[in-house]
Every structure is written in structure tokens, then in C-alpha cells.
Amino acid sequence: MTDHRRPRRRGQGELEALVLAALREADGPVTAGWVQEHMGGDLAYTTVITILTRLLDKGAVGRERAGRSFAWTPAADQAGLAARKMRKVLDGESDRMAVLASFVTGLDPDDERLLRELLEHGRGPEDV
Template sequence: MTRLGDLERAVMDVLWDVVPGTSDGVTVREVADALEGRELAYTTVMTVLDRLAGKGMVQREREGRAWRYRPAASREAHIAQLMLDALDLGGSRDAALVRFARSVTGTEAEVLRAALGSEAEAGIAGPRSADTATGTADDALTDRVDRPVGRRPAGEAAER
């Protein structure tokens, strides 16, 4: 999976934050307006969205003379793929996984345990559901996490 530059990430953040999964997407103008404070030209935002479409990060659909854009995958699916790609960089995957597991907070460790338990149960019960296979998060697990991984509330120390 391709890593995103700063502007690409900002545009994807707008899409992930603004476009619900059932939405028809947003226009270049709507993305440019959401990037307030950056003072970007319309054509710059259009170029970034076009490049993201070429990378497979966004889907676009023609609406009259304009395009409507939406994320091709959820933010969580993108982050998970980045993590998997990092594991493929070489060295020992096992060692990297152990190091990662030791670096998460207690709450994050609980989420990982629950996810691994769900996977183990699904393996015993049979194939995963279509939603799990396509990368959508299991609601029971994602509802337990109310902040992005890696961000800790002020005053919370990492449990190692």
C-alpha cells in the first residue's frame, strides 16, 4: 500500500471524516472548503484527488461535469494495511509483533485480545462473514475503542 504525503493525508482525512459509507461522495469544491486554513487552489485539490484515485485510495463517480469522491476503504482498513506492509519490510515478523504487543496500552491490549479471540472463534465456527472478509471492522470490537490507536489521554502512561 502506498504511503501518503502530507496533503494526500489531509485530503483523505477529509474524506474519512466527512463521507459516510452510504454517501455518494463529495466534490473537489467540498474537499477544498473542508481544508480551510490551507489556502489551496481548486486545481491543486483536484490533482491530489486524481492522484489518489490513480493509487486506488479513492473511488470517483461522474456527476454531470464533476466527479464525486469517496474513500475506497475505511481509515482503519488503510492503517491495518500499513501495519501489515511494515511487517513485510524484513526481519522477524514474530519479533516485530511481540515488540508491538508490548508497546500498546492496557485498553489497546484488551481490544487486541478480543479481536484475536473473535478470530479464533470464527476459525472454529467456519469461514468469516462477508463483512469481516472485506475489511469492515467488527462493531463489537471497534465500539470499545473511542480514540485512535497511539493517542493516549493526557496523563495516561503507557502500560508495558
């Protein structure tokens, strides 16, 4: 018996994460065609371009001219992207103090300790 069901449709966030993962695995700037092939070729080229353009609008990727096309690179690592999302949410709220207070009180003790150390010493994660 043949299974004629359609493949599971992936969400936008999942596709963006897969495209970013492909860019991180590249040795340097790559074309959308390279991304499409690296992801197994099951996405349409136009879908890959759409995802890359959305990521560019979010500041998650950069691009440079490569002939008549563009070469794409990730703009930040996973930690940088997560921090950007957190800042975007915070910037969208009128009561920043309430949002930050709610965030901090929801942290587990180890994360709270780490955050305190970062704030006290002004260090990046590589220094803690």
C-alpha cells in the first residue's frame, strides 16, 4: 500500500533555524542555491530566498553582492540571536521595569547567580 499523505509542513521559525544552521556550517559567504542544496534540495529556491530575506530584515544574516546574486552569512551566533529577540520583546513593552523584574524572578537560582555575576563584573560569557 502506498502512502499518499503530504509531508509535514514546517513552520517559519523552524525553516529559519534550519537556514541559519546551514549558513553556520558554511566556510564563508554562500549563495541561496548553496543553502538550498545543503538543506537537501526539498525547498524551492524562492522559499530559501524568502527565508533569507526575512532573516536579513531581522538582522540575523548579512549579504554581499556576488555577481548578479548575493552571498549570505550569519550575522550572529545562537546566543546573539536569542539576545536580540529578548531585546526586541523588551523594547516593545512600555513598563520595562516590570518586564525585567518578572524575568529575573522567574530565573532558577543558578541562572540568577550567573546574571548577577555578569552585571557586577560587566563580563561576557567567556569570562565567567
